[in-house]
Each structure stands twice: as C-alpha cells, then as structure tokens.
Amino acid sequence: MINYILKIEGISKRFFANKVLDDINLKIKKGEVHAVVGENGAGKSTLMKIIGGIYTSSEGKIIFDGCEVKFTRPQEAINSGISIVHQELSLAPKLNVAQNIFSHREPVNKLGFIKWTELRYKTKQILKHIGIDIDPSTLVADLSVGMQQIVEIAKALSQNAKIIIFDEPTSALSGKEVNLLYRVINDLKSKGVTIIFISHKLTEVFKISDKMSVLRDGKLIGTRKTKETSIEEIIKMMVGRDLGNLYPDKSSHIGEKIFSVKGFSRKAEFEGIEFDLYKGEILGFAGLVGSGRTEVARSIFGAEKPEFGEVILEGKKVEINSPRDAIKNGICYLTEDRKSWGLFLEKTVWQNIIAASISKFVNKRGFLKNGKIKERAKHFIDYLNIKPADDKVLILNLSGGNQQRTLLAQWLSAEPKILIVDEPTRGVDVGAKAEIHKHLRKLVESGVGVIIISSELPEIIGLSDRIAVFNEGKITGILEKDATQEEIMKYATL
Amino acid sequence: MNSSSGYLSRLKEILGTREIGLLLVIFVASILLSIFSENFLTFSNLTSVAIGMNYDVLLALGMTLVLLLGGIDLSVGSILGLTGIITTMLLQAGVSILFAVILGLLSGTFLGFINGIFIAKFRINPFIVTLGMMAIARGLSVVLTLGYFVSKLPEGYLIIGQGKFLGIPNPIYVMILFVILFDYLLRKWGPLYKAFYIGTNPDAAELSGINVSLILLAGYVITGFLSGLAAIFMTSRLAMGYAQFGVGAELKAICAAIIGGASMGGGEGSIIGTFLGVMLLAIINNGFVLLNLSIYWQGVVNGLILVIAITVDAIRRARKGESRA
C-alpha cells in the first residue's frame, strides 16, 4: 500500500474569465522530493498557493494525509502541516531571528507575554537542527539574503510541517548557501518531511529531486521519475513542441558592429562586462536568475549608473545618465516586470503605446498631435495583433500576451537603434510567444540591434545568433548559435 | 476605434461623464436654492459667490495637478497666507505695486519650490513635507505680523481684486482664464500630459524616459505660484493682509479636486471637474448663508462631503478592479 501524503485530483483555478489551472492530477509520496517545473505563467505558483491555502481552487479536491481538505486561509494549511517558503520573504526586517521564526507562535505566558528565554532556547534548537549558527537575537535586516532564506526555512520547520513547499528556493542564494540548502533538504527528507519545490534551474532539479512534474499553460503535461528522464525530454514537455517550430530562422548575414560595452562594473552586481553587438543579430544573455543580466541592462539603459565602463553606439561614445538619455540615443529597454515597471495599468492601450515616445507626437510648442497619435497607435495594434482593439479598455483587463504585445509596441514606437528585451515572453501564451519572437527577428532584419535576456534556455537558444553567458556578475563565455543547453549551463554555473 | 458610430455615441459618452453628473447636481442645487431663497439668483449674490470661488479655484487647480502626480500639498493655504503678508507688507513699506506683486508671486513660487525639492529630489513623503511647510509658512505669517492686519494699501493695488471690466469683477475673469488654460494644457501639452503617467506608475514613467523629478518639482512650483496669485487677489479684494488668511483652504481644495474626479492614488484628475467641485461647495456654503443655517454646521457638512467623495472614489476604483491599498 503506497503512502501518498498528498493527492491532487482535478484541481482547476479560474481568475474571472481566465483559467490558469486546468484539471491537475498529482500524487506525492511521503518523504519524496518533488519538483514542479514549467515556463513562466504555466501555473506553478498558483498550484502551490492552492495547496498552501492562499488561494482556493475553483474545482477539484485535495487529499492530505488521507483526509480531504479545503483550506480557506493560509493559517489552516500551516496548522495542518503544510508550510510555504515564499520567494518573496515573509520576514519582518526589524525584528530578530527568534521573533521571526516563531512569529505569531511565540511561547507566551497566560497574559500573552513572550517568554524570551524559552524562545531563545527553541530557536537555538531549530537552528542546530539545520546546522546553522546564527545568534537568535540578530536582526533579520542585518543578515544576508541567503541567510534570510535560511531563517525562512527554519520558520517552516518550526511549524512542524509535514510538507514544505519551496518557491524558487535558490534564486537568491550564493554557491555555499545553495549547498547548505541541499543538505537541509536531504536532511528533512531523511526525517520524513515531504518537499515540493518550484524551480527554473533544471540542473538543480535533476540533482535533488526524486520526481518532477511539468506544467504548461495550466495543464499537467506529465510526471516523471527524475532518474528515468532527461533534460531534453523535460524541456520538450515544458515547451510543447520541437524547438524548430517555435523559433523563426536565424540571421543569414551579420553586418557591422553597431554597439559595444566596455569595462562595465558595479560593486556587488557585475564586473568587467564587455561585449559587442552587430547589425542584424540577436545577442542572447543567458544565465541563472540573479547572475546580473538585468542589472547590466538597466545600467546600459541609464536606470542605474554603473561605476565604471563605457557605451559605444555606432562608433561614438555615448554618455547615458538616465533613461531619457538612453532613449534619445536610441537605446531602449523592455522591462522584465511589465506590471510594475513597464505598463500603466489604469490607462488605455494607446496611452501605453505612446508612453515612451511622447516627444515624437508633439509639435514645436509641445502640443500633442492627436491625429498622429491615433494613427500610430492603430498601426501598432494592427501590426502586433493587440486585442481587444477598443480604445476604452484599460490595459489591466488585457491578457498577459496582449499586455506584452502592448509593451513591445511601446518600445517599437520609440524607434530604437538598440532594443534590450528582458524576459519578453514571461507569462505569455504560446501563440503570442511565437509572434513576439517573429517580430524580434523582423526587427533585427530592419537593422536594429537586439539583446534578449531570458531565463528560458530554449528561448535563448532558439532565438539568439550569439549567446553571452553570465555567471555571478561576469560574462563567462560568448557562445555561437549552435551551443547546447549543457554548454550554456556549464558556463552559467562554473 | 469605431468612427462609424459617430456623433450619437460620442454624445452618450460625454453625457456619462463625471463632469456632466456634477453639472446636474449643481443645477438641481441651484434650482432648490432659488426656490427657497429669493436672494440666490441676484446678480450681486452670484458674483459674490463667483469671486469667493476665485481663491479656492486657484488653489484647487494646483491641488489637482499635485494629486494627479500622486502627491499632495497641505501647505497651499499657509503659502497663501504668507505670500499675502509679504506682498502687503512690501506695499506698506512703499514698494511699487508692480514690484510687490512680482515679489509676492516669486515668494509663493519659491515656497512651492522648496516643497518640490524635498519631495522630488530627496524623495521624502509629500504629506509630511507639506505638513512641515504648512507650519513654517503659517508660523512665519504670524511672526511677521504679530497677528495685526496689514492695511492702508495703495489704491492701485486694490483694483486688482476689486476692479471690474465690462461690469464683471476681475477675479472672475482670472478664474475662468486659468481654468480654461490649465484644462487645455493638462490634456494637450506634452510636458503636463506626462503627469498622468507619473501619477499612475512613477517607476514605469521613469523607465519610459519621462523626467519624473522635473515634472514633480514643476507641479509643486506651479501650486506655490497659484497660491501666491490667490493671495494677491484675496489681499487686494479685502484690502488687507492677515496672517490667518487661507486657514483650512487646503481641505477645501482637496475636497473639490476629489469631487471633481482626482484620485488619491494619482494618475487621474480633471480641471473642469475640480472647477465644478469648487462651484458645488461654494453653492452649498452660499446656501448656508442665505438660509440662515448655523454656520457651525458648515464644518460638519464639509467633512461629510469629503467622506462621501472618498467613498465614491473607493467604489469607483473597486469596480475598475484596482487594488491599491
């Protein structure tokens, strides 16, 4: 009789009209380390949040330790023994380690006053359990991000969790801390704790998981025993089709150099970044999350100044101190977080499209030329197939794919010479994805230089003519278009 | 974009707007008032209401701009007070009218500039900054005058606020002029139009190449200028400078702006709406006077109107699916 600690049957989740999870069926054994992988927007986080009681499912049931459960609040899940270690840490920075680990569950006397000695003792126990030596009275704000994550894990442990869910556990950890985490996970496993974790890092998943499940567009594609599958098979399941069909043909000819970055450095973020960009090519930035690619891009764009380094555009050195300067020089950056940094959610589609190029739509005295604006907006709505085309709809009501198309239109409207796109197809359906890729390729063919940053290796490999691999703030290698995933991962994790 | 539905749908669109709604409420209130008080519809009453609106409109215009940018300015009333004091004291000291007016406007602009520097350059919370400025400006007004009126102002100065052109008092022209000007500029002039983006998502605006610092600074500078202008009209109309001028004016300005469609979260605002908001409040207060209702209730009513305004605002935002807590 197999002991399944968690059975997920027919779980679906809808947000208004948007179905984000569709009929998920999963069985997890006690003491198993189970990874959930998938592209961005595949539904992994949503599924975890349903298991953890943060969301309720629209359909289906969850059977935990033999009983059917329906959590309406996170506290219920925690009390039953399911804890989530979130990607965004849930610690109070100005309280110390002990207070955070036992937050809301501190040992108290009858009047509610915290018994500090007991709290300290219990904290030390838990930390010893994991093999960490931190003074319980250290303020969380004074810890490194990696250590903060360890505290977060200790918190889950202290809740006597039977299942611990990790959401991208190593995204913020350094090498040493990652190994520590692996050790902790193995340790927990030997004690019978079940681990479910979401990760983008396939090599890591293969290293520590027993089984992995692949989600794509809200559906469960399949579950495999880690030992019995390969990275290629998993990628194929994640992406859904052969790489060949998904990506447009690469460049037939590469022109002259149009853009160079030399000696870019910023303390603790990136160092000695140097690369060239040629006309007609797409240069990919590959690397693990946190390896510095976005930071470099933002610095080139002027959002944050580097400490050293220079940017050379079309043979001339350019001084970029703000996004304004960058855009004026024709360097544009499409942000990785479209909702927070890219779009104006409470505004309409065309208002978003012109946001970065308003200066192109004003006359000499600065007054808006409404006719020209409408014309340009319409042009992009047609060209990029943005739906719905209704002018009155606010962008926040559009699907992820249409939002991303609008963001792309925003930057195309600025007529860039160099366009850096950061995670351009994050949270976008497969159809829109292919379209965006096609448009990027069209863009380079018209003479624009494109740099693509992506955490999805298949996308980088499928789209780039050359690939610069980042590792902890440095470029460790610039590979040709026929590089394999293994090669890239090698350079990314050296 | 459907150009084929043409005029009818455009008309329906316009009729459904907030501004029309406000106009309707004002219309109804006016009718009721003219029924209950024979003095409401007289030329002298209406002009006195309109003149009284002048100061509030100028302050509310600035407030709308600042709210649009996602901030707030609590010091408008105090800047009005201080600027009035500075101008009138200069006049009393024998400075020419032209210079006194220019220096007065400049001081208002300068005080707004200080607000703007703290908020836009040092990135400090707007309501604390303007709360501090409110105290400093009001305090300085009292320090300079020790509570005494500043009077005996030259005739030439009084014309500004008391003069008439074609039978209509000057302040009314100025008010209408600024409303039309600001409404047009806000909707059609690039630099001010960007304010909508800044209030909606300042980080994204920065990344879109919009000069957020500059426009934020400009917003507070303009507001300071408008407060100074309002002070000139008030002091010339009432023929004196007084440290307590403008007390409580910021509240009315916020109220009017919100009633007119500005959102506390930034990114929304309508000059015409604000203007109608001021008009509504002015008519209600006029009603208090005409109907001999206890003026003590005015404060309560104004407070309740603010509560209603933010509740309506909240419902509107909830319906649109926002969640900015």
Next chain:
Amino acid sequence: MSLNEKFRTITKVNNLGLLTTIVLIIIGMAIFFPRFLLPINIEILGMGFVQEAIMALGMTLIIISAGIDLSIAGTMAFSAIMVGIFLNNNFGIAVSILLALLLSTLVGFVNAQMINHLKVHPFICTLATLTTLKGINLVITKGETVAGFPPAFYFFGQGRVFGIPFPIFLFAVMAIVFTYLLKNHKYFQQVYFIGGNIDSARYSGINIDRFIIFIYVLNSILAGIAGIITASQYISANTGFGIGIELRVITAVIIGGVSLSGGKGNIGGTILGILFLAIINNLFVHTGAPTYWQEVVYGSMLLIAVFLEEYIGVKREGTGALKRWREVML
C-alpha cells in the same frame, strides 16, 4: 561592530545620536539658564508637553503600522468638550470621563473602519474625521467655552501623586507599560509585521482589520485622555484645544526614529523624541522667545527630522538614498 551597534546591543537604545544631542542640550541649557535644572522647571518642562507625550505613545504604534492619525486634535477637543457637558449635566466625574472616553473610542473605530474598507490612505481618512470633528465641536459649543467643572475634577490636570503632577505620573506609567507591551507582548509585536511586510502578515493569518481597529481606537482613547487632562488644567473646554498638536506629536515620533514607511521604531525612541521637543519647548520659555515662533520651529524640526531619517538613514542601511518612486507617493 561599529560603536553604534555595540551600544545598541548593550542598552537596546537605537538612538545614540539623539541621546547625545539631548545630553548636550541639557548641559548647554544648565549652563546658560541656571534655573533649568530646578525641580520647578522640570515640572514646567514636563507639563508643557505632556499631552503631546501621551498621544505620541499611541502615534508610535500607528506609524509603525505604516499609517497615520491626523484626527487626534479633533478628538482631544471633542473629549474635553463632552466631559464638560456631561459634568454640567451632573453625570458625576467617573461617568463623565467614561462617556467621554467611550466617544473617543467611537472616533477611533470610525477611523479604522474607513481605513479597512475604503482602501484609502489613513491620512485622508483621518483628515476627513478631523474636519468632521472640528465641525461637530463647533456645533456643540457654538464657539463658546464650556465651563462649570466641579473642584474634584481639577485633580486630573492639577493634582499630584507622590509629589509629581498627575499628568506626568500618568504618562510615566503609560510609557513604561507601552514599552513593555510593545517589546514583550505577542499581540503588539504584530505591528512590526503589518508595517514591515504586510503580505507576510496576511499569509500568516493575522486578523489585520481587527488589529487596525485596536490601534486606532487606542490612539483615540489616548487623545481623549489628553483632552480630559487639558480640560482639567484649564478648568474649561473649547474648540481651540489641541489645534496643530498633530504636528508636534508626529515630529516627536519621527525624531525618535520611527520610519514613515513602517515596520521600524520603538517607544524608547519616541520618548527621546518627546524629551527633545519638550526641552525645545522649554527653551522658548527661558529665552522669552515669542510663542509664535513655535510653529516655525516645529515645522522646521519635522522637516529636518524626516530628512535625516529618510534620506541619510536609508543610505546608511545600504539601499541607497534613491527609493523607488512608488514609495514616495501617498
């Protein structure tokens, strides 16, 4: 560890700089104004700021929760007026005070519910309450002063306990209790989560709405107590009580190291902030500087304090002086 950190771990006082400044000012004052250290002056110093001090205790919690309460001036006057009216109607001292405090509770409750349900920044909600209260006060008193307080009532503002004026004694007791509670009670500790990381607070199942009600009600009760004390001090009550007091209270709290963005600060720091401003207040008395300079000084103090706190404090913590714009907006 830097000197600051060492000092902090020993004494758990976060404000080495502030403490030093206060000590220096005290020494300076003692030299220039020999009467500064006399008990009678210390009493004047205390009584000149005791209402602000009491309200600052509650405001500390409010600001740590990333909120603010502008209605305290209105509540203070309201409670003073109401207690006067009840006394005039022979309700008896205990009942009158109880009713006045009950009404204050109501104000805090309204504040909290507006914040919880209208999803509007506490600043605007409490501003609305303040306006309404000011109006109500005016309606009730018709601009006149309420008088007719029985002699037994004088105790609260003018009486003594163990030789110390009652208000100061009350404040001292409250300060100790609040300090202890905030540091050691499980319920009060929640405020750091609500202010510091509201998502985590939500995920861990705290009833945020109820806690907000708790702190705003508490704050309004403190304002009510301040009002009663003031009424007892002046043996009268009118709408002028407490005008502009929120400026001084907020300044004291911010000087004491509580950050406007929430999640940080403690009562000890606020007490230092109170002490600092009380001394400044006393300075006015000694130098004979006219009181109308006070608003200017307090306004400037607020700007300086918040500038130091937000700009330099953030820089020291390494996140750079440039916040994301979103954090700067209302």
